[in-house]
Amino acid sequence: MGYGERRAGYWRGRYKIEDGKYGTVADTTGTVVKFATKREAKQAADEEEAKVRRGSWRDPSLGQETFGEYASRWYDDQDLAASTMQNYRRHIEEHLLPTFEEKALAAILRRDVDAWEKSERAAYAASSVKTWRSTLHLVFEDAIDEGLITANPAARRRGRGKRAGRSRDRGPEKVITDALGILLIAERAALLSGRDEEFVAVVHKGYTGMRWAEIVGLETEFVRRGSVRVEWQLYELDNGEFVRCPPKDDSYRTIDTMDWLSALVADHVARTKPQPCPCHGRTYVYRGLGRARTGGHHGAKLVDVARHAGVSTGTVSNVLNHPDRVREETRIRVELAVAELGFIRNAPASSDPAAHWRRNGFATWLFRPAADGWYPRKAPQDARPVPIVGEPWPGIPVRGRNSQGRADACWLPIAKGLTPHGLRHTHRTVMEDLGTEKVLMDERMGHLDGSVSARYAHVTSGMRRRLMLGLTEQWEASLDARRAMSPRSPVAALDRLLSARVAS
Incomplete structure (x- = not known):
């Protein structure tokens, strides 16, 4: 008693x-x-x-560990893909610790999580906040499994409270384009980069539905006549390192390619004669456009500061650009690392080309301006139209000092808001429009259908032949439509294709 x-x-x-x-x-x-x-x-x-x-008694001392202490221990226990570990660390450091770090696990209530989410939604996209809450939910679930807490305060209650309809967490509709849009965007991307590489890559992505990391990581040995084999991807981490890893969800697959696409890619490889990259020693189909920071500047890089301070590169960037968003203790640690390593912001780059595209650089400075017709906002400059000299059509981008004053035209949008990943949505939609069987679409996209009916459906040669024919008809129609706008192109690869259409 x-x-x-x-x-x-x-x-x-x-x-x-x-x-x-x-x-x-x-x-x-x-x-x-x-x-x-x-x-x-x-x-x-x-x-x-x-x-x-x-047997229902629970030790009241459990759950008194702070969220910060448990999250650190939880992260160290994970053994996942480098990309997943990077995302978890960013979520925890930049969005969860500022609010929950000093709170005891058992003291965090549902209303605390709801208040945090409301404040995050005021500053970030709803889809991003949803992802961060999912990470928070996962951390609490593991704490429950360890017996530290009895309930998950990040769990969502269905049908409770004010109902805002399905639109509450709905993101913007994904922008797609058509065959002519793919061709025109590819042409503009090549004009912006000053080489044919981007033309071939955008067309390749638009007609195969490959993921961005799969295109970047496509090795020459996996490009074959009539097909492309997806065996690897190059995933870019926050520190700038490219990790060679299996495709997402182990979606190894062989993607059929039309004769014209196989010839386009093979001609590109023959012309560029790619060499093994210094980071992996592998020969990749596509090269980066940016400059590697290895020549003129030999000082510390952002990743060196992040490693020295024990934080992510995103946290270092916030300290340099938005110090008010970072906790004082972290800010002091990063500033000390900057001073100790002699880090110089905006240090000059070398003349050596980078081995691989940077996801953000490609989307920001090549793909989005090609699709939207506008350069993004980049301090101290606001968003602005891409200045061009109108002849030859579709115009040559003007760069350098007083580029706006030297230009005589600008591009109209082709598919405003389209992203590189939007080409994957485009390819799936095109296949739907062509009446392609679901089993073939899933194989091509690398999706897994776990339904019973999918176990009894198989891809046939007839399915493949009909899809190749449909995609070829769309490609040829886009070339004819492009030629009707202007019979020549400043992009050599496209100009040869337009000339071939006349000959045929």
């Missing part, structure tokens, strides 16, 4: 846990409950001892 124990000015309840071990009545935060009378203390102690006998 439990009993009341006299303390200075109050009574506390004591109960037997096991032979030789006694517990003290405490609240959910682990704080000892102070009773005014011995009777009240004994009643509470009896209730706790009854829980022990029923």
Whole structure:
């Protein structure tokens, strides 16, 4: 039986846990409950001892570990792909710790999580906040499995509270384009880069539905006549490192390619004669456009500062550009690392070309301006139209000092808001429009259909032949439409294709 124990000015309840071990009545935060009378203390102690006998008693000291301490331990226990580990670290460091770091696990309530989400939604896209809450939910689920807490405060309750309809977490509609849009964007991307590489790559991506990392990581040995084999991808980490890893969800596959596409890619490889990259020693079909920072500047890089300070590169960037978003302790640690390593912002780059495209650089400075007709905002400059000299059509981008003053035209949007990943959505939509069988679409996209009906459906040569014919007809129609706009192109690869259409 439990009993009341006299303390200075109050009574506390004591109960037997096991032979030789006694517990003290405490609240959910682990704080000892102070009773005014011995009777009240004994009643509470009896209730706790009854829980022990029923097997439902829980140690009140559990869950007093802070979220920051547990999250650090939780992260260290994970053994996942480098890309997933990077994302988890970014979510925790930049979005969860600023609010929950000092709170005890058991003290974090549902209303705390809801208030955090509301504040995040005021500054970030709903889709991003949803992802961060999913990470928070996962951390709490593992804490439950360890017996540290009994309920998940990040779990969503269905059908409770104010209903805002399905649109509450709905992101913007994914922008897609058509065959002519793919061709025109590819041409513009090549004009922006000053080489044919981007033309071939955009067309290749638009007509195969390959993921960005799969295109970047496409090795020459996997390009064959009539097909492309997806065996690897190059995933870019925050520190700038490219990790050669299996495709997402182990979606190894062989993608059929039309004769014209196989010839386009083979001609590109023959002309460029790619060499093994210095980072992996592999020969890739496509090369980067940016400049490697290895020649003129030999000082520390952003990743060196991040490694020295023990934070992510995103945190270092926030310290340099938005210090008010970073906790003072972290900011001081990063600034000390900057001083110790002699990091120089905006240091000049060398003349050596980079081995691989950077995801952000490709999308920001090549693909989006080609699709939108506008350069993005980049301090101190606002978003602005791509300045061009109108002849020869479709115009040559003007660069350098007073480029706006030297230009005589600008591009109109082709598919405003289209992203490189939008080409993957485009390819799937085109296949739907052509009436392609679902089993072939799933194979081509690298999707897995776990339904029973999918186990009895198989790809046939007839399915493949009809899809290749349909995609070829769309390609030839886009070339004819492009030639009707202007019979020549400043992009050599496209100019040869347009000339061939005349000959045929």
